[in-house]
Amino acid sequence: MPEKISIRIDGEYVAAQEGQTILEVARASGKYIPTLCWLESITPVGACRLCIVEVSGVNRLLPACTTPVQDGMSVTTHSEKLAAYRRIALEFLFTERNHQCAVCVSNNHCELQAMAQRLGVNSVRYAYTFPKLPVDVSHERFVLDHNRCILCTRCVRVCAEVEGAHVWDLSSRGIRSMVICDMSKPWGESRNCTNCGKCVQVCPTGALAEKGFAVEEMVKRDAKVTRLASRRGGHQ
Amino acid sequence: MAAIAGQTALSLEEQSFADRTIAAHSGKPGALLGILESLQDHHPHKYLSSEILEYVAERTDIPLAQIFSVVTFYALFNLEPQGDHSICICRGTACHTRGSRNLLQRLRLELGLPEESEEGADKLCLTTPDRRYSLRTVACFGQCALAPVVEVDHEIYGHMNERTLHRELEHLESGRKKA
Numbered sequence: 001m002p003e004k005i006s007i008r009i010d011g012e013y014v015a016a017q018e019g020q021t022i023l024e025v026a027r028a029s030g031k032y033i034p035t036l037c038w039l040e041s042i043t044p045v046g047a048c049r050l051c052i053v054e055v056s057g058v059n060r061l062l063p064a065c066t067t068p069v070q071d072g073m074s075v076t077t078h079s080e081k082l083a084a085y086r087r088i089a090l091e092f093l094f095t096e097r098n099h100q101c102a103v104c105v106s107n108n109h110c111e112l113q114a115m116a117q118r119l120g121v122n123s124v125r126y127a128y129t130f131p132k133l134p135v136d137v138s139h140e141r142f143v144l145d146h147n148r149c150i151l152c153t154r155c156v157r158v159c160a161e162v163e164g165a166h167v168w169d170l171s172s173r174g175i176r177s178m179v180i181c182d183m184s185k186p187w188g189e190s191r192n193c194t195n196c197g198k199c200v201q202v203c204p205t206g207a208l209a210e211k212g213f214a215v216e217e218m219v220k221r222d223a224k225v226t227r228l229a230s231r232r233g234g235h236q
Numbered sequence: 237m238a239a240i241a242g243q244t245a246l247s248l249e250e251q252s253f254a255d256r257t258i259a260a261h262s263g264k265p266g267a268l269l270g271i272l273e274s275l276q277d278h279h280p281h282k283y284l285s286s287e288i289l290e291y292v293a294e295r296t297d298i299p300l301a302q303i304f305s306v307v308t309f310y311a312l313f314n315l316e317p318q319g320d321h322s323i324c325i326c327r328g329t330a331c332h333t334r335g336s337r338n339l340l341q342r343l344r345l346e347l348g349l350p351e352e353s354e355e356g357a358d359k360l361c362l363t364t365p366d367r368r369y370s371l372r373t374v375a376c377f378g379q380c381a382l383a384p385v386v387e388v389d390h391e392i393y394g395h396m397n398e399r400t401l402h403r404e405l406e407h408l409e410s411g412r413k414k415a
Contacts, residue, residue, distance in 0.1 A: 156301075160299070165299075166299030166301055166302060167299075167301060168301055169299070169301035169302050169304065169305035170305055171304060171305055171308040171309075172308045172309065173308075173309050180301060180304060180305070181301065182300045182301050182304070183286055183289060183290070183300055183301075183303075183304045184304060192299070192300070192301075
């Protein structure tokens with residue numbers, strides 16, 4: 001039985017269990033922390049940096065999704081400073097790739113777009129990089145559009161943890177990071193892919209989509225995948 | 237066993253070396269790095285072919301995507317065959333201010349290697365078509381007092397200029413003729 005502890009979130013005392021993350025406790029007590037890469041019952045990685053929170057006594061901002069709670073911790077989930085840093089994180093995501101909402105299959109059903117609206121990012125202060133990126137249409141049913149990818153690695157983790165195929169991973173590093181299939185092969189040539197489509201359903205943007213959908217038509221259903229994952233016991 | 241041998245274009249010697257390496261590292265956490273390092277070192281052209289990566293994936297049950305991710309993350313792994321001699325130019329700040337860009341350009345001209353690619357050059361690795369030289373850049377050797385620093389066949393040379401660099405290149409050429 002994990003030990004019961006008590007932490008403070010935005011001044012309110014909240015009961016928690018040892019081993020839980022700040023995000024889990026906050027969500028259980030109805031507190032909203034913005035996230036993009038986090039997915040219920042899948043191992044958190046802290047890639048998007050949107051769930052950063054202030055912990056009193058700690059000099060830097062910590063990602064709520066990977067930071068375990070400690071007894072007596074005092075967490076601030078919303079402040080001017082946090083809002084500013086979250087906006088910066090989002091702006092960098094927009095500058096890094098070619099996020100053209102108007103021509104995207106996920107327009108109006110996109111978590112990145114919704115998050116930008118929610119956090120009030122209506123302009124980007126940095127220069128766009130406009131990278132030249134390919135679109136992989138080699139798969140029979142699905143499309144991978146690197147222009148929309150935010151490298152949240154949801155597809156990587158879902159494929160490895162829920163489907164067990166581990167078809168996806170990230171290649172290179174820094175600005176050259178890309179989601180790749182097996183040995184950077186076209187998706188359609190992958191021998192490990194089971195064509196289950198879980199990666200497509202959990203992708204927060206239009207980077208992974210089903211074929212045959214026009215602009216604004218691709219609606220994702222990640223709840224089906226997370227329910228399956230939680231029934232299997234979730235991440236360890 | 238026969239099925240695996242049929243799938244890959246690896247020689248039996250390479251396969252048995254890979255098997256021994258994997259066995260030597262088995263059970264250790266982070267074994268993949270060690271396995272890949274010894275396999276790359278074993279190859280005469282110091283690189284990891286896609287055949288050997290597929291073989292390792294099959295033998296260790298590590299997903300191919302993960303292996304490729306590791307290989308592309310670390311600059312020390314090569315996916316292309318390397319030249320007989322490696323010349324590595326430091327592009328750190330200290331060496332840059334001491335003219336390492338000129339050394340790089342000079343070597344490019346002398347070896348007939350193409351200009352900087354569009355991707356920008358924080359990590360450059362070029363091999364001449366005849367596979368005699370590989371030209372690489374590195375962020376810093378940690379020998380800034382000797383700037384500009386060039387590493388020729390894993391030996392560090394400090395205070396290099398275009399003349400001394402050219403001499404080193406001639407040394408390599410003459411050594412090649414004798415051999």
